[in-house]
Amino acid sequence: MGTHGTSLAIPEPPAELNRAPLVGNNRSLGWISNRVCSLTEGRAPIWWWILLIPSLALLGMLLFMLGYQISTGVGVWGNMHPVMWGWDIINFVWWIGIGHAGTLISAILFLLRQRWRTAVNRAAEAMTIFAVMCAGIYPALHVGRVWYDWWLFPIPNSNSIWPQFRSPLMWDVFAVSTYFTVSVLFWYMGLIPDLAVMRDRARTKLKQFAYGLFALGWTGSNRHWSNYEKAYLILAGLSTPLVLSVHSIVSLDFAVSQVPGWHTTIFPPYFVAGAIFSGFGMVLTLLIPLRSIFKLEDIITKRHIDVMCKVTLATGSIVGYAYGMEFFIAWYSGSPYERYAFINRALGPYWWGYWTMIVCNVVVPQLFWIKAFRHNLVVVFIISILVNIGMWFERFVIIVISLHRDFLPSNWGYYSPSWVDICTYLGTFGLFFTLFLLFIRYLPMIAISEVKGVTPQADPHHPLGGAKVKDMALHE
Amino acid sequence: MNKNVDKTGLDLSRWRQVPTMLIVFGLASVGLGFLVQPPEPIRQFAFSWLLSFMFFLGLCAGALFLVMAHHLFDAGWSVPMRRFLEHIAALFFPWVFVLFIPIALMAKPVIYPWMTMTSPDHALHAKHPLFTIPGFYIVSVACLLTWWWLSNRLRYWSVRQDETGTAEPTYKMRFYSCLGIFLFAVTLTLAVIMWMKALQHQWFSTMYGVYYFAGSVWITLGTTYVITLVLQRRGLISEVLHNHQFYFLGSLLFAFTVFYAYIAFSQYFIIWNANVPEETFWYVLREKGTWWWVSMVIIFGHFFLPFLALLRIDVKSIFPLMVPLCAWTWLMHFLDLSFNIMPVLHPSGFVLHWMDIGCWAFMAGLLAKAFLRNFASTAPYPIKDPRLVEAMGLAHPVPTQISGGELDETDEIPAVHPQIHGGRL
Numbered sequence: 001m002g003t004h005g006t007s008l009a010i011p012e013p014p015a016e017l018n019r020a021p022l023v024g025n026n027r028s029l030g031w032i033s034n035r036v037c038s039l040t041e042g043r044a045p046i047w048w049w050i051l052l053i054p055s056l057a058l059l060g061m062l063l064f065m066l067g068y069q070i071s072t073g074v075g076v077w078g079n080m081h082p083v084m085w086g087w088d089i090i091n092f093v094w095w096i097g098i099g100h101a102g103t104l105i106s107a108i109l110f111l112l113r114q115r116w117r118t119a120v121n122r123a124a125e126a127m128t129i130f131a132v133m134c135a136g137i138y139p140a141l142h143v144g145r146v147w148y149d150w151w152l153f154p155i156p157n158s159n160s161i162w163p164q165f166r167s168p169l170m171w172d173v174f175a176v177s178t179y180f181t182v183s184v185l186f187w188y189m190g191l192i193p194d195l196a197v198m199r200d201r202a203r204t205k206l207k208q209f210a211y212g213l214f215a216l217g218w219t220g221s222n223r224h225w226s227n228y229e230k231a232y233l234i235l236a237g238l239s240t241p242l243v244l245s246v247h248s249i250v251s252l253d254f255a256v257s258q259v260p261g262w263h264t265t266i267f268p269p270y271f272v273a274g275a276i277f278s279g280f281g282m283v284l285t286l287l288i289p290l291r292s293i294f295k296l297e298d299i300i301t302k303r304h305i306d307v308m309c310k311v312t313l314a315t316g317s318i319v320g321y322a323y324g325m326e327f328f329i330a331w332y333s334g335s336p337y338e339r340y341a342f343i344n345r346a347l348g349p350y351w352w353g354y355w356t357m358i359v360c361n362v363v364v365p366q367l368f369w370i371k372a373f374r375h376n377l378v379v380v381f382i383i384s385i386l387v388n389i390g391m392w393f394e395r396f397v398i399i400v401i402s403l404h405r406d407f408l409p410s411n412w413g414y415y416s417p418s419w420v421d422i423c424t425y426l427g428t429f430g431l432f433f434t435l436f437l438l439f440i441r442y443l444p445m446i447a448i449s450e451v452k453g454v455t456p457q458a459d460p461h462h463p464l465g466g467a468k469v470k471d472m473a474l475h476e
Numbered sequence: 477m478n479k480n481v482d483k484t485g486l487d488l489s490r491w492r493q494v495p496t497m498l499i500v501f502g503l504a505s506v507g508l509g510f511l512v513q514p515p516e517p518i519r520q521f522a523f524s525w526l527l528s529f530m531f532f533l534g535l536c537a538g539a540l541f542l543v544m545a546h547h548l549f550d551a552g553w554s555v556p557m558r559r560f561l562e563h564i565a566a567l568f569f570p571w572v573f574v575l576f577i578p579i580a581l582m583a584k585p586v587i588y589p590w591m592t593m594t595s596p597d598h599a600l601h602a603k604h605p606l607f608t609i610p611g612f613y614i615v616s617v618a619c620l621l622t623w624w625w626l627s628n629r630l631r632y633w634s635v636r637q638d639e640t641g642t643a644e645p646t647y648k649m650r651f652y653s654c655l656g657i658f659l660f661a662v663t664l665t666l667a668v669i670m671w672m673k674a675l676q677h678q679w680f681s682t683m684y685g686v687y688y689f690a691g692s693v694w695i696t697l698g699t700t701y702v703i704t705l706v707l708q709r710r711g712l713i714s715e716v717l718h719n720h721q722f723y724f725l726g727s728l729l730f731a732f733t734v735f736y737a738y739i740a741f742s743q744y745f746i747i748w749n750a751n752v753p754e755e756t757f758w759y760v761l762r763e764k765g766t767w768w769w770v771s772m773v774i775i776f777g778h779f780f781l782p783f784l785a786l787l788r789i790d791v792k793s794i795f796p797l798m799v800p801l802c803a804w805t806w807l808m809h810f811l812d813l814s815f816n817i818m819p820v821l822h823p824s825g826f827v828l829h830w831m832d833i834g835c836w837a838f839m840a841g842l843l844a845k846a847f848l849r850n851f852a853s854t855a856p857y858p859i860k861d862p863r864l865v866e867a868m869g870l871a872h873p874v875p876t877q878i879s880g881g882e883l884d885e886t887d888e889i890p891a892v893h894p895q896i897h898g899g900r901l
Binding site for chain 2: 014017256257264267317321
């Protein structure tokens with residue numbers, strides 16, 4: 001029992017409840033810089049090329065598909081009466097949702113002082129930006145004549161054509177573009193101190209120039225840090241409502257309508273929770289292999305994985321509550337249309353989509369209640385993939401199953417995607433992974449300065465940070 | 477020991493009689509309410525009782541949620557506040573049970589029109605068997621028993637840890653919180669549907685359970701802030717309290733101010749925009765007469781005022797501003813619940829009846845008395861909680877919200893209050 005210079009006895013925490021350190025093996029500050037920067041220095045490893053080449057091939061396919069759709073028209077999609085929204089909107093919402101974890105980790109967890117975020121925020125933010133870029137392709141394309149996309153913005157023009165501000169699709173334009181802009185700013189600003197590190201370590205003139213250009217003359221002075229931290233806090237404050245607003249507005253695309261299965265008041269928080277859920281699924285999918293390949297186990301520790309599993313579990317359970325409430329209120333309302341819409345989801349021709357969603361999003365994440373599963377990286381990786389699949393099917397269920405049987409049986413149909421839908425979707429993976437691979441190759445995928453800030457060496461009250469040993473009697 | 481200082485050292489010499497006075501005042505007000513003879517005195521009483529019941533139910537449910545959230549998040553900073561939150565949650569039994577009895581008795585004859593419909597409409601028929609008299613009582617008892625069981629187990633293991641200081645109670649409390657959060661979500665939603673939404677059983681909204689939850693946690697946070705301040709001023713938890721706890725509570729209050737507004741706005745906006753008569757009638761009723769102005773007060777008082785007030789980082793630690801703001805949360809939540817419940821009784825506009833005040837004062841006094849008795853029966857904070865050191869802001873090998881960084885406080889902390897038992901050398 002420690003005394004800590006007071007008459008109050010402070011109980012020594014039982015050893016089993018001690019919190020695991022955020023950086024393993026007491027790694028030094030220099031080790032952190034070397035470890036993270038080494039990923040971008042030297043020759044690119046073989047595995048990187050092995051991943052990049054197929055990604056580039058998929059990206060090429062995406063470009064071809066975009067050219068084909070622009071030149072031919074979006075009639076090449078599988079959208080057909082009565083399902084006039086198909087894979088385009090499903091994939092838009094799916095990619096946007098994936099982006100949410102990055103901003104949540106970087107902004108909201110920063111405001112909540114969750115210091116574990118430092119190891120994963122950089123990669124998650126990059127993931128956000130690339131995912132939003134993939135998402136943006138769909139609405140830009142679905143207007144049909146992409147050369148009129150600029151009409152989406154309220155720009156004065158000779159025909160006095162203005163956007164329809166009462167349409168939630170217009171709200172999407174403003175919400176997503178704002179979200180993307182602020183996310184890029186936030187990501188870039190966080191990079192500045194690390195870019196300066198890269199600049200100072202660079203061995204070629206080109207690298208020195210490139211990193212130096214984007215490091216904006218960072219010297220690490222007190223004044224720079226002071227301004228940086230103020231700006232970081234302001235951007236975190238700005239990003240936080242954006243995280244919530246973007247997917248809330250996406251949910252309004254559906255909820256403000258009168259379509260059974262879409263018009264339900266819980267949609268905004270349900271969509272936000274689902275987006276964070278899918279985002280964390282993707283973060284786990286990306287980081288679990290990367291931490292092994294790059295030997296980052298001491299930076300992205302099992303504690304980090306454990307905490308992200310818990311966030312996945314929490315948000316998956318919230319999504320489960322929303323599924324339950326939708327079904328319950330469909331029954332409770334007594335509306336035959338609502339009731340049928342939900343029975344049709346579970347037992348209709350697309351029953352497999354509904355139950356895939358339930359199993360992947362609600363049932364499987366419950367395994368994370370068990371610590372052994374949270375600490376088994378193979379299990380976590382498989383579950384994270386299932387979360388990604390489940391969340392794709394959630395959008396499929398909401399969009400296709402709600403539309404394929406309209407109010408009159410004469411308006412019933414069965415939707416199937418076309419080869420163009422499928423190839424375009426696969427192509428967006430090419431874009432995403434190409435950008436992500438370039439990111440991990442040329443930029444520090446771990447926030448070096450932030451990780452250093454959570455080490456004992458950075459804590460002036462810790463012996464490694466310069467504190468006298470007697471102050472630490474409690475923990476000796 | 478001074479006779480006015482009870483076992484826990486909570487000096488109530490100036491306030492000891494307040495709960496009793498509230499009970500007497502409440503009973504007198506209800507009596508006065510009957511004397512002034514409103515058009516339907518029994519109905520007025522039933523609705524006033526339901527309104528106050530839902531108010532204090534939200535406080536107890538909010539406390540239970542915060543305790544469970546503490547364990548689920550493995551939080552450290554909130555340890556000093558957890559004990560009194562456990563006591564508030566423990567008011568479910570027997571007090572919330574007892575307070576529910578008048579609702580159970582008046583449900584059929586007075587409160588819920590669906591119970592006495594001779595020819596059920598489609599909306600009622602569709603809800604069979606949930607909306608039957610046995611269904612109502614089964615759900616009500618199941619909800620109350622669930623909350624009692626959870627709050628009882630959580631407090632039991634918390635107090636047990638005061639003696640042992642081992643990890644086992646922590647694991648037990650985590651187990652009950654894991655299980656409890658599911659039960660809590662289901663039961664609170666059902667209770668709100670059966671006790672509040674069922675006043676107009678034709679209306680439906682998937683958001684309604686979340687709506688009540690958001691408002692309830694909001695006032696619980698306001699209450700937590702004030703109780704923490706009182707206990708700190710009395711020296712009961714000051715030695716384990718870092719000044720950042722007030723900032724964190726203020727931040728959470730701010731977060732739930734926004735969350736409530738987000739939920740309330742989303743519900744309204746989606747219904748307004750779709751403009752389906754089966755849903756809009758609920759809001760149409762609440763836009764008539766002076767209810768319109770009540771809705772305006774809720775928009776500006778429940779959201780804009782606390783939002784703007786709490787926006788500045790320093791306000792959260794300025795007690796002369798925060799205490800009135802916390803009191804304001806009670807007023808706004810009461811008004812919000814009135815907006816939900818009372819238009820059924822007074823469709824032409826808002827009426828503040830003596831019985832509203834009386835029922836509220838009676839329950840406030842009764843529950844305050846019970847809370848103080850509970851509070852005196854244990855240590856004022858979990859004295860051997862493994863995370864206590866984090867709450868105190870002492871040096872910690874792993875950075876947390878307070879400890880392990882620039883906020884560490886390694887200076888000597890003040891001597892402990894003499895009335896605290898346990899946890900001392």
